[in-house]
Amino acid sequence: MMELFLFFVNWGIGLLAWFVSIAFSLVALAIFLPLLILWFWGLVRVLNKMGYSGWWSLLTFIPPLALIALWVMAFSDWPSQRRLITVIPPR
Numbered sequence: 001m002m003e004l005f006l007f008f009v010n011w012g013i014g015l016l017a018w019f020v021s022i023a024f025s026l027v028a029l030a031i032f033l034p035l036l037i038l039w040f041w042g043l044v045r046v047l048n049k050m051g052y053s054g055w056w057s058l059l060t061f062i063p064p065l066a067l068i069a070l071w072v073m074a075f076s077d078w079p080s081q082r083r084l085i086t087v088i089p090p091r
Contacts, residue, residue: 051079 044054050073059066 049080051081 039060040057043057043060047054047056052073056069059069
């Protein structure tokens with residue numbers, strides 16, 4: 001009889017732990033997704049102002065490529081600068 005009682009207690013504790021882990025996962029997802037969307041929205045806006053496509057923001061999922069792209073974009077002429085120079089020639 002005691003074994004049956006302990007079985008159900010153990011089963012109840014396991015079920016409670018499962019519900020708590022699901023609840024924590026949903027809370028983490030509710031916090032993480034808006035931050036991820038905000039990150040990509042800001043990054044796409046910066047890339048568009050630089051004259052690059054917003055699709056470059058997907059490189060943030062591959063950190064070594066993102067660092068290389070950041071280095072290249074930091075020291076190259078931006079397409080938006082090239083367009084401005086062609087419209088207004090330097091004196």
